[in-house]
Amino acid sequence: EPEVTQTPSHQVTQMGQEVILRCVPISNHLYFYWYRQILGQKVEFLVSFYNNEISEKSEIFDDQFSVERPDGSNFTLKIRSTKLEDSAMYFCASSEGLAGVETQYFGPGTRLLVL
């Protein structure tokens, strides 16, 4: 069964460093998402992406964050200058369509720890 994959599974970085989290969505999906979950808190939406553009973003997704689909398979989330509060589990998801009925399929997550 097709699945969303994410690398790395764990990342430790120093405050102020740039990190890139990578995701490979399901191959025929056109819509891509990033969510995050700070320990003990809710899973929060960050951004959705379609046709090489951001479709929607949350207040969390400020200028420190960017997303890119550098080739036909990868979808990346970049944090330019990490802060302690960026420590969280980051989930990538993809769906065939954008309509509300569409299922979003999630990857296993990347646990980011900023020291």
Place this chain on the structure above:
Amino acid sequence: AQSVTQLGSHVSVSEGALVLLRCNYSSSVPPYLFWYVQYPNQGLQLLLKYTTGATLVKGINGFEAEFKKSETSFHLTKPSAHMSDAAEYFCAVRRGGTSYGKLTFGQGTILTVHP
């Protein structure tokens, strides 16, 4: 804006007992509602979803949920718990009737199943 409240961050049941995980939502428009499950070290997996039509929705692994508009609830149930049901369960809501893709999650409920 949408929001989701899951009553009880931890629920513990005996094997063979009824599982009931509570979810209440708030939405200004008819919602689409989802239950996801997360097993350790895995991504979020869709259990079931309600979009339109029948209010009792059946999902995988014997779970079902009933959409009750008057109570703004979408509780998840399973008649007989199995040890393999131990996981964290997330209720989520999405705007219905539009193309917005964002999922809004509850805080999650950890289900423990005792032998």
